[in-house]
Amino acid sequence: MTKSTTQVSKYRYRILAMLVYATTINYFDRSIIGVMAPTLEKMFHWSNTDYANIMIAFKVAYAIGMLTMGGIIDRLGTKKGYTLAIGIWSLFGMLHAAVRPAFSVIGFAAARFGLGFGESGHFPAAQKTVAEWFPKKERAFATGLFNAATSIGAIMAPFIVGWIVDEYTGQNWQIPFLFTGVLSFIWIILWHRMYKKPEDHPNVTKEELAYINADTTAESDEKIAWRKVLPKRQTWAFATAKITDAVWWFYLFWGAKFLADTFDVNIKNIGIPFLIMYLLADGGSIFGGWLSGAFMNKGWTTNKARKMTLLLCALIILPVSYVAITDSKWLAVVLIGIGAAGHQAWSANIFTLVSDVFPKKAVASVTGIGGMIGAVAGIVGDKLLGTVLDTAGNTGYFWAFMIAGFAYLFILGLVHLLMPNMTPLDENLNEVKE
Template sequence: MNETQKIGNYRYRILALLMFATTINYFDRSIIGVMAPTLEKMFGWTNKDYANIMISFKVAYAFGMLSMGGLIDRLGTKKGYILSIGLWSFFGMLHAAVRPGWSVIGFAAARFGLGFGESGNFPAAIKTTAEWFPKKDRAFATGLFNAATSIGAIAAPFVVGWIVHEDGKNWQIPFLITGVLSALWVFLWVRMYKKPEVHPHVTKEELAYIQSDSSAENEEKLPWKAVLNKRQTWAFALAKTTDAVWWFYLFWGAKFLAVTFGVNIHDIALPFFVIYIMADGGSILGGYLSGAFIKKGWSINKARKITLLICALIILPVAIVAVTDNKWLAIFLIGLGAAGHQAWSANIFTLASDVFPKKATASVVGIGGMIGAVAGIIADFALGSVLDQAGNTGYFWAFLIAGSCYLVILGLVHLLMPKMTPLDENLKPIEV
């Protein structure tokens, strides 16, 4: 504690803002998944209708990731983050204006705008983490703000269960709440954020600590196209295809529990609480673990990849969720898969800032996020079609793939990026 006080700890205030933004992001994103069984009854949606609404979000998210990452690198973290949260808050509230006669088109349009705005959160947050934390602390810092995804996902069922009736009355209100939260965040961000090099509240000692394992960079901008021909970019992008699994839990989890175990809108809060509390623990512990390995003297390459291997092994049991007839065992296994995914995600995000210079980080995260969104689109389309044609047996294949894909993907990532050699500000390998 005394050492922290000597160095200074303003970076943790910035981290708190990242956690707040990510909480809002996932609260906004999760509401429709929680209300899906109720909205389907209200509006007469088929599984394919619901899948198309989810696909609309992910198409925009994919496009947004590609463009917003580069835009944030050009605009800078402060302006880019404000643009992102402003867009997603507007379209999040727009859901409340949708009327029954055009519910599928209306929700699809609102989800499209929401997806484009929300695509900026993680590129901006990872870029901020790279600016404010040394490499040895980035996975843990990323794990902390990434854990806020679960805070938002936990809050959604409790708020929805408290406000929305089982017949759908008051369904619009949860979509409006995030507007107030976002306005508060923007106020705090404008007041508190500057780069650490020019921030009046950052001590010389804290700045030296932040920059202790990275070199200063020039101000020349790098276009996102510059990272496209790097194997490291595609290793990160391949690892991000597992986003499809996380979105499966988020957007289809309530539907699976409803059709399999009869869990309704008022009963879903406790199962989601268990699942996402486990996910929170995974995110924090996963980020801590690789950092602890590095502090023991392991190379970054070894520390990150051994941690990813542990995550992949923890996730394996989720493959049997659809064959159990015990509700709480199914919930526990989904929670275990979510915990492993979030630990995996905390380390995957850090791969980008471990290898690439800070000024290219948001672009790389954006490209990877786009690939993850495309994987989610394919998964939604396939699952929606299978569920309508073959019934709930489609969930068996969904959980089987969700449990087993991480080990395969990790092997491919290692083939593409065996040494994790860092790149300098001109994207040339740095000999270490």
């Protein structure tokens, strides 16, 4: 093997590109209904509570799926498990287009339920892929890159919806739901052609494989059930950190409604505000993933590097609370964008906590448990917000933004109490002694 071949052997980044692609599809599917919410509400005569219940159907399935899909992916392996997840969510995403006005709430709730169950497999599968293909020092950065694609999907949604769907009549509202089916089909073909584990892949050199495994130990093929990781404090440290998913979903599913209700932003001019918010979120995801790796390259411990980065994220997010009282649309948009950037940086690092501590074969299961807790937090948030908006008007947004700003500092304190030292666990889930 020549020296030049060794230098250019970075096949892991092609796998990472597939994660970026899948995440983009995932969040385009997920974001469409939030962008169209003001129009769909008028078309189908939904109350805020009706809309909240539709969002809750998604999160109930997401919570159930997180407990089951993570374990399924650990058992089937990344290649088959990921394909199953994207197949399910794509089918139910397209089924939104079959909903008719006579049963709009039930129909959308059923379609969102199936979408949520399928999408619950994405992050466990993606994080397991990162654990298999990247050394620990690169995992937060890799996670930050694919996590940034959540914003790509969220940015695509308002522009495509605004281009296709009529603001007043809702004409062509079904088309965006069908659009991702084609993208998903292409992804599945590429994934089956490209994906194998690094040790089995013909395009991975010995040098790249050694680099990937440089800071990990060999594991047996024995599977670890989620019930075995459930009692671990480290599992609940991650799950506690995932409570902040409720904030992210508030931005994603209620952001367009907030701008419509407060600043009269409609389906035709929502694109630029979303572009600003989610470009900032993209920058936060990539920077946050890079920052903890940079701290580790300076010689910091993994524990110190991850938690210091999380603390900086929590501080950056604080100003989003001011959205609750500002009467400036563009200031609100920028502050939400900064909050989203902080969240995405936070998210890139908390996902990496799992692969920092747990063996690779448990990563999807632990990620699933944490995702379930995040979904439950989102369910509670949706129910409360929908009820308050119907009974007390826009006061609900005031409390939502106040909680969004201050939650991260409080939750970081709980994470540190549960896991003061990020001591790795071996394949039997025992702490590795230094």
